[in-house]
Every structure is written in structure tokens, then in C-alpha cells.
Amino acid sequence: MDLANNTVVVTGGASGIGLALAERFLKSGSNVIICGRRAQKLREARATHPGFKAQVADVSTASGREALAAWVVKEFPQTNILVNNAGIQRRIRLADSEPWEQTHQEIAANLEAPIHLSRLFIPHLLTLQRAAIVNVTSGLSFLPLAAVPVYCATKAALHSYTLSLRQQLKDTPIRVVEIIPPAVDTDLGGPGLHTFGANVNEFADDVMEKVQAGAAEAAYGFSEQASHASREELDAIFQRMNE
Numbered sequence: 602m603d604l605a606n607n608t609v610v611v612t613g614g615a616s617g618i619g620l621a622l623a624e625r626f627l628k629s630g631s632n633v634i635i636c637g638r639r640a641q642k643l644r645e646a647r648a649t650h651p652g653f654k655a656q657v658a659d660v661s662t663a664s665g666r667e668a669l670a671a672w673v674v675k676e677f678p679q680t681n682i683l684v685n686n687a688g689i690q691r692r693i694r695l696a697d698s699e700p701w702e703q704t705h706q707e708i709a710a711n712l713e714a715p716i717h718l719s720r721l722f723i724p725h726l727l728t729l730q731r732a733a734i735v736n737v738t739s740g741l742s743f744l745p746l747a748a749v750p751v752y753c754a755t756k757a758a759l760h761s762y763t764l765s766l767r768q769q770l771k772d773t774p775i776r777v778v779e780i781i782p783p784a785v786d787t788d789l790g791g792p793g794l795h796t797f798g799a800n801v802n803e804f805a806d807d808v809m810e811k812v813q814a815g816a817a818e819a820a821y822g823f824s825e826q827a828s829h830a831s832r833e834e835l836d837a838i839f840q841r842m843n844e
Contacts, residue, residue: 602733602776602812604629608680610673611635612660612714613687614653615642617787618737621805622684622780627652634677636660636669637687660687660714661706670721681729683722685715685759686737690752704751711755716762726775733776735812736763740783740824744835747843767817778816780808783823 609626613619614635627633627650636658637643643655656672659665673680689707693699719734726732742760745753760779767777784798804821811819820828830838 602778602815603731604809604813605631607631607682607731608677609633609682609684610669610677610680611684611686612658612669612718613637614684615639615646615655618782618785618801618805619684619686620646621801622686622735622737622809623653624650625805625809626682631682632677632679634673634680660718661689661710663713663717666714666717666721670718674722674725678725679729680722681726681732682735683718683726683733684735684737685718686735687714688737688752688755690749692748693751695750707751708755711752712758712762715759719766723770723775727773730774732774733778734766734770735778735780736766737780737782738763740781740820740822740827742781743824743827743830744839744842776817778812779818780812781818781820781824781828782808783821783825783827 615637658669739756742756808819
């Protein structure tokens with residue numbers, strides 16, 4: 602994938618992995634639209650990178666997704682790359698009682714959003730010669746961490762969906778790419794929870810180089826190991842991770 606001369610929309614693009622990916626598209630010479638729920642974070646990202654366009658959007662709701670897609674296609678009809686990155690990770694005990702809406706919001710942001718947004722954007726992307734949908738999953742798609750069960754389940758489902766999406770679009774101009782992060786030092790799940798993870802810039806440099814080289818899947822570190830492990834290896838690592 603050529604990282605230059607695109608118009609790219611990145612969900613969850615104001616911080617963490619989304620911001621790192623958006624920065625690399627921008628540096629390569631693409632126009633970049635970042636979106637997210639927090640207007641202040643979007644303002645901070647634009648202050649650092651004035652080239653960004655920004656839009657407040659809550660992709661955990663159907664109306665928010667529909668409004669975002671309509672706005673992007675109207676205001677930036679040249680948009681040819683959708684990056685589904687926004688996500689929520691919660692540490693929960695499944696035996697504990699909590700309002701269902703908290704779980705549903707996590708499922709909606711992590712799984713409903715990329716499925717719905719891809720379907721909203723496909724008709725537009727089919728009109729372009731150079732188009733792509735990039736889904737950000739996780740090494741936990743293959744090896745769940747039991748402390749974040751809903752997050753892991755949604756990422757496993759998104760990996761599966763990405764395979765089907767790629768197969769269905771294989772004879773169209775739309776490329777389907779999966780970026781598979783390991784734990785990365787960001788504020789996903791709350792400040793300080795991923796300080797043990799990979800450096801976000803080292804991760805982003807590596808996976809974007811792979812994407813530029815034409816990789817359909819771009820993994821890094823632990824996620825590269827997990828995405829290629831045998832069933833026996835996965836079972837052994839799962840036990841170690843969750844002891």
C-alpha cells in the first residue's frame with residue numbers, strides 16, 4: 602500500500618495506536634482525518650499536527666457511525682482509506698453484576714463499529730481505483746487474556762470478520778489489511794496499564810513499513826508469535842499468560 606497521496610479516516614485517531622498510525626500517513630504525504638469521542642484530545646492532536654482534520658464522533662452508536670460516514674463522504678469525497686482503530690478495553694470479573702450497557706458499549710466500539718463502518722464505506726470505496734480498509738485487531742485475538750474477556754472476544758471476532766471481508770472483496774479495488782498489535786504502551790484500558798508494552802512508535806514504524814510493502818497482515822512482537830503459533834503452542838502460552 603502506498604502511504605502517500607491518500608485521504609485517510611482513522612477512528613480513535615487522537616491518541617495511542619490510532620494517533621501513531623495517523624501520524625505516519627500524514628508524514629508520508631496523505632491527508633488524514635482523525636475522529637474520536639473526546640473533543641479535547643482531538644484538539645491536542647491537531648495542535649501537535651496542524652495538518653490533521655478532526656471530527657468528534659462516537660462510533661459505539663449506529664447513529665454516530667452513520668453521521669460520521671455521511672460527513673466524511675460529503676466533505677472529503679476523495680477519502681480512500683478507512684482505518685478501524687477505535688476500541689475499549691475493560692478489566693472485568695464475569696461473575697460480578699453490572700449494567701449490560703457497559704458490556705454492550707465495549708462490544709459496539711470494538712466489533713459493531715468496524716463491521717458497520719466498513720459496510721457504510723464500501724459503496725463509496727468501490728468507486729475509487731485505490732482503496733483500503735484497515736482493521737486494527739490484537740494479538741489477543743489468538744490468545745485471550747482472561748482479565749479482559751470481552752475485549753479479547755471482540756478482537757477475535759474482528760480478526761474473523763477481516764478474513765471474510767478480504768475474501769468477499771478480493772475481486773474489487775478495495776484492499777483489506779489487518780494490523781495486529783501486541784500490548785503497546787498506551788492508555789488503553791486506563792493510564793498505566795500498558796507501561797510494560799511495546800513502544801508505540803517502534804510498533805507503528807514496524808507495522809506501517811510492512812503495510813507499505815504490501816502485507817495483508819502486519820503483526821509485531823508477541824502478536825506476530827501468537828498469529829503464527831500452532832494450537833499446542835497457543836494452549837501453552839494461554840496457560841502461562843493466565844496463571
